[in-house]
Amino acid sequence: MTSIAAVRKLLGDAISESIPGAPDADLTVAPATVEDLAAVLRVASEHRLPVLVWGAGTHQGYGGRIVDPAIVVSTARFGDIDWHPDDLTVTVGAGVTVGNLEATLAERNQTAVLPEDAEGATVGGVLAAGLSGWRRLRYGPTRDRVLGVTIVTGDGRVVRAGGVTVKNVAGYDLSRLIVGSLGRLGVIVEATLKLWPVPRAALTVTDVDADQAHEAAYRPLGIVETEQDTRVILGGAPGEVEAEAALLGGSPEPGPRWPGPLTEPIRMTVRVPARHLRAAVDMLPPGSQYRAAIGVGELRYASRTFDHDGAALVREWAESVGGGLTVISAPGDVYQRFDPWGSPPRSLPIQRRLVDRFDPAGVCNPGRLPGGL
Numbered sequence: 001m002t003s004i005a006a007v008r009k010l011l012g013d014a015i016s017e018s019i020p021g022a023p024d025a026d027l028t029v030a031p032a033t034v035e036d037l038a039a040v041l042r043v044a045s046e047h048r049l050p051v052l053v054w055g056a057g058t059h060q061g062y063g064g065r066i067v068d069p070a071i072v073v074s075t076a077r078f079g080d081i082d083w084h085p086d087d088l089t090v091t092v093g094a095g096v097t098v099g100n101l102e103a104t105l106a107e108r109n110q111t112a113v114l115p116e117d118a119e120g121a122t123v124g125g126v127l128a129a130g131l132s133g134w135r136r137l138r139y140g141p142t143r144d145r146v147l148g149v150t151i152v153t154g155d156g157r158v159v160r161a162g163g164v165t166v167k168n169v170a171g172y173d174l175s176r177l178i179v180g181s182l183g184r185l186g187v188i189v190e191a192t193l194k195l196w197p198v199p200r201a202a203l204t205v206t207d208v209d210a211d212q213a214h215e216a217a218y219r220p221l222g223i224v225e226t227e228q229d230t231r232v233i234l235g236g237a238p239g240e241v242e243a244e245a246a247l248l249g250g251s252p253e254p255g256p257r258w259p260g261p262l263t264e265p266i267r268m269t270v271r272v273p274a275r276h277l278r279a280a281v282d283m284l285p286p287g288s289q290y291r292a293a294i295g296v297g298e299l300r301y302a303s304r305t306f307d308h309d310g311a312a313l314v315r316e317w318a319e320s321v322g323g324g325l326t327v328i329s330a331p332g333d334v335y336q337r338f339d340p341w342g343s344p345p346r347s348l349p350i351q352r353r354l355v356d357r358f359d360p361a362g363v364c365n366p367g368r369l370p371g372g373l
Helices: 003-014 034-047 098-108 123-129 174-178 210-216 238-248 274-282 308-320 332-337 348-358
Strands: 027-029 051-054 071-074 081-084 089-093 146-153 158-162 186-194 201-206 222-226 230-236 251-254 266-271 289-293 298-303 324-329
Touching: 034 051, 034 071, 034 146, 034 158, 034 186, 081 098, 089 098, 089 123, 098 123, 123 186, 146 174, 158 174, 174 186, 201 238, 210 222, 210 230, 210 238, 230 238, 266 308, 274 289, 274 298, 274 308, 308 324
Parallel strands: 027 071, 051 071
Antiparallel strands: 081 089, 089 186, 146 158, 146 186, 201 230, 201 251, 222 230, 222 289, 266 298, 266 324, 289 298
């Protein structure tokens, strides 16, 4: 009996139809319980079958090395939402989309402060990719709001970390380790998130200088510069935001008007210390499509064609000031010619030891991390 035949026999009801957008694989599975998922990964580990974890598929290009899977594991059936609005916490299944979660929380004027342009992405995918939205300027990164996680490791162990209280960690914060691990340590099943009230009023001010607005504005929700305009999004009590908008000048409009996602096919992210962000913007080719998070130090930019020398120059400069450039979406030939991560981090040996502990057989999203880890 071949290993795939043995897996098919063992997995039974977990086997699913193919998933739109997912790559071809010998098996596609959509476990309904943590125990089913653990069984899938134990079998994959035993037979050393590479596994691709699939949420909504919106961030599969992040880091560039697409897994050639024997098994695709879908998180679609992890769809529960256990919301405690009075405690400002929610425990949410990894397969719930950001849009559905935020729509639910809006019923009580609360938010999980997940990325504003990722409505179709799953919560598990956003956490695995370590993504934050434009409101990071006020609320900090997503990982700071993860109170607890449940994951299944590459060899099928169920690991629970953290809990439902805001301060509950006495030792190493495993939840922070999982956020941004790109599924390499295991599959996120659910997460408990800290929530925030939605501000009573919000205004978007345009026709202002981004850097001057950052100096003048008091705790804005976010300041985003694009190739078309700068948007200062203010949130708070009505009188407060109106007074601050008047101080900034420019053109105020009701509500938060966040910029849409980049649309060109080749997309990259530059992260540098916030004081260097203006220099990063100035290095972009004329006419580039971009989104710069002022005060945060993140620049997302996109193009229709790939400029290898230009990207290499930006990466070399970014690394020289303590940052980096990551390819987040591109055709396969770009990844073959240009490393999606850049120089491996000095912590690579530590990361390798961690992966060996969580996924000894190396089957879960192999090769997705820097250095081909």
